[in-house]
Amino acid sequence: MSDSVRKLANLAARVAELESERELTLRLAQTDSLTGLVNRGPFTSALCERLEAARAEGGRVTLFIVDLDRFKALNDTLGHHAGDLFLAEVGERLRCDCAPGELVARLGGDEFALIGADVDVAKRAQRLVSLLAQPHTIYGRVVSPGASVGVAVFPDDAADAGDLQRFADMALYRVKMQGGRRWSAFDAELRAENLRRRTLEAELRRAIPAGEIEPWFQPVIDAADGRIVGAEVLARWRHPEQGLLAPAAFVPIAEELGLIGRIDEAVFEAGCARAATWVADGLIEKVSFNVSPRDLLDPAFSRKLIGRLGRTALPATALTIEITETFLLQDLALSRRHIERLNAKGVSVALDDFGTGYSNLRAIMNLPIQTVKLDRSLIGDVAKEPRVAKLVTSMLQAARALGVRIVAEGVEEEAQAIFLRAAGCDRMQGYFFARPMPAAAMDAELRAPRAVAPVTRETIGRRARS
Ligand code: C2E
Ligand code: CA
Ligand code: CA
Numbered sequence: 001m002s003d004s005v006r007k008l009a010n011l012a013a014r015v016a017e018l019e020s021e022r023e024l025t026l027r028l029a030q031t032d033s034l035t036g037l038v039n040r041g042p043f044t045s046a047l048c049e050r051l052e053a054a055r056a057e058g059g060r061v062t063l064f065i066v067d068l069d070r071f072k073a074l075n076d077t078l079g080h081h082a083g084d085l086f087l088a089e090v091g092e093r094l095r096c097d098c099a100p101g102e103l104v105a106r107l108g109g110d111e112f113a114l115i116g117a118d119v120d121v122a123k124r125a126q127r128l129v130s131l132l133a134q135p136h137t138i139y140g141r142v143v144s145p146g147a148s149v150g151v152a153v154f155p156d157d158a159a160d161a162g163d164l165q166r167f168a169d170m171a172l173y174r175v176k177m178q179g180g181r182r183w184s185a186f187d188a189e190l191r192a193e194n195l196r197r198r199t200l201e202a203e204l205r206r207a208i209p210a211g212e213i214e215p216w217f218q219p220v221i222d223a224a225d226g227r228i229v230g231a232e233v234l235a236r237w238r239h240p241e242q243g244l245l246a247p248a249a250f251v252p253i254a255e256e257l258g259l260i261g262r263i264d265e266a267v268f269e270a271g272c273a274r275a276a277t278w279v280a281d282g283l284i285e286k287v288s289f290n291v292s293p294r295d296l297l298d299p300a301f302s303r304k305l306i307g308r309l310g311r312t313a314l315p316a317t318a319l320t321i322e323i324t325e326t327f328l329l330q331d332l333a334l335s336r337r338h339i340e341r342l343n344a345k346g347v348s349v350a351l352d353d354f355g356t357g358y359s360n361l362r363a364i365m366n367l368p369i370q371t372v373k374l375d376r377s378l379i380g381d382v383a384k385e386p387r388v389a390k391l392v393t394s395m396l397q398a399a400r401a402l403g404v405r406i407v408a409e410g411v412e413e414e415a416q417a418i419f420l421r422a423a424g425c426d427r428m429q430g431y432f433f434a435r436p437m438p439a440a441a442m443d444a445e446l447r448a449p450r451a452v453a454p455v456t457r458e459t460i461g462r463r464a465r466s
Contacts, residue, residue, distance in 0.1 A: 032106040034084055035091025043105035047115055047161045051154055060118040061154040065168040066128060068110035070145040082138045089136050097131055125149045125183035148175040149183035157186045201257055204250060208262050212238050215271035218436040220407060220429045223421045228446060230286035232429060233271040234436045235263060260292040272312035274439045279318045283446040288320035288350060293327035302341040316346035320371060324352045325364060332363060339368055365402060372399055376410020383415035393423045
């Protein structure tokens with residue numbers, strides 16, 4: 001063999017080596033290392049290819065989305081390694097159960113998917129549920145988290161891969177919410193729900209620039225003298241046909257569509273403009289805004305907010321940002337960065353809805369927050385349930401010791417207000433004092449001449465009735 005031929009042969013061998021290395025890397029990037037199943041990317045491509053083929057041949061494609069039910073509890077009690085072992089077991093079961101032509105994938109977390117052909121939907125879904133309901137032993141412990149399944153069929157339900165996945169997800173969500181049977185298929189009820197959401201989406205996209213989302217204000221009362229000392233800003237949508245809508249009617253869908261940031265911005269801008277004059281006139285000290293956990297996931301959130309605040313007339317020291325404990329705990333490091341950046345500019349941070357989750361008290365108290373808002377679920381029973389009364393009293397003591405201010409939310413009755421004041425709560429908010437109101441009504445409320453007196457049974461009552 002001549003020298004140049006040998007060189008050429010070596011080169012060819014090296015190229016082949018590199019090629020197979022590249023293939024391996026590519027395959028690894030497309031496979032989930034825990035279960036050996038394909039992951040979301042290649043799964044979506046495969047789904048598109050199958051829809052293409054079904055379209056050409058007039059066939060059907062069925063998509064099953066599978067989500068484990070109590071996986072988080074398993075992870076929390078037995079640890080992440082046990083969780084991983086269980087996910088591998090689920091992957092193995094699904095793979096072994098696949099009929100020829102079916103494809104199974106791990107979409108992420110404890111979510112899996114299976115593409116089937118023209119199958120009996122009820123039978124196949126029920127089989128998946130039974131398969132994953134069988135117990136498994138990890139570290140000598142028998143576990144059986146169980147699973148829920150959502151199904152959608154091409155072309156009966158959806159015309160493309162995006163809709164097919166969304167519809168199977170909607171069916172899955174319904175199973176999760178309703179309990180009972182562990183699987184559900186997309187149907188007329190979900191089709192109507194989907195249409196309702198699409199309409200709402202289009203309307204919301206129009207409503208934000210049209211200025212239909214407005215800030216309302218709920219007074220925050222100083223328990224010592226019954227004066228209004230602040231306000232919480234709450235979003236309302238003045239819908240042209242449906243009238244005034246509360247956040248429950250549009251915040252969840254805005255979060256899902258990624259529109260919540262724009263709503264929060266609009267509410268912030270308009271809310272600051274109104275509140276700035278009340279602060280400048282010495283009528284209130286503080287105004288607080290809610291932000292969505294989705295906004296907070298943006299690492300630049302606090303920097304952007306400070307920039308936005310600079311374009312309003314509101315002093316930073318008059319601003320409080322309310323953050324829910326679920327978010328704080330979700331990402332402690334990011335929360336701390338946001339809070340420290342806001343604090344450095346003089347902006348306060350309040351922990352919202354305290355007492356609703358399974359709080360990691362120590363983790364929360366280590367964060368430099370200024371205020372804790374006691375959730376109304378606690379306040380509701382404070383004057384009736386001695387155990388709740390004790391709990392709230394000790395929370396108030398702890399907060400005082402830590403130098404954190406407490407605002408009691410959802411105060412609806414005089415008895416609650418009196419109890420809270422006696423227990424040392426310094427700020428209150430609730431229907432007993434005032435409901436959320438539009439800016440003009442708040443302005444009138446603040447400018448109305450009113451005798452200021454310490455809160456007694458009588459003055460609290462008078463304040464609430466006037
Ligand atoms: P939240 O931050 O816990 O706000 C307090 C909610 O409790 C408000 O409901 C308020 O109207 C209501 N409330 C106040 N006092 C009482 C009372 O005495 N009894 C009862 N039963 N309810 C009382 P709203 O305005 O419907 O807002 C609901 C939630 O929507 C808020 O809960 C907040 O999480 C969210 N939200 C409101 N505005 C915005 C916003 O601009 N942006 C974002 N991201 N979320 C918002
Ligand atoms: Ca709030
Ligand atoms: Ca709250």
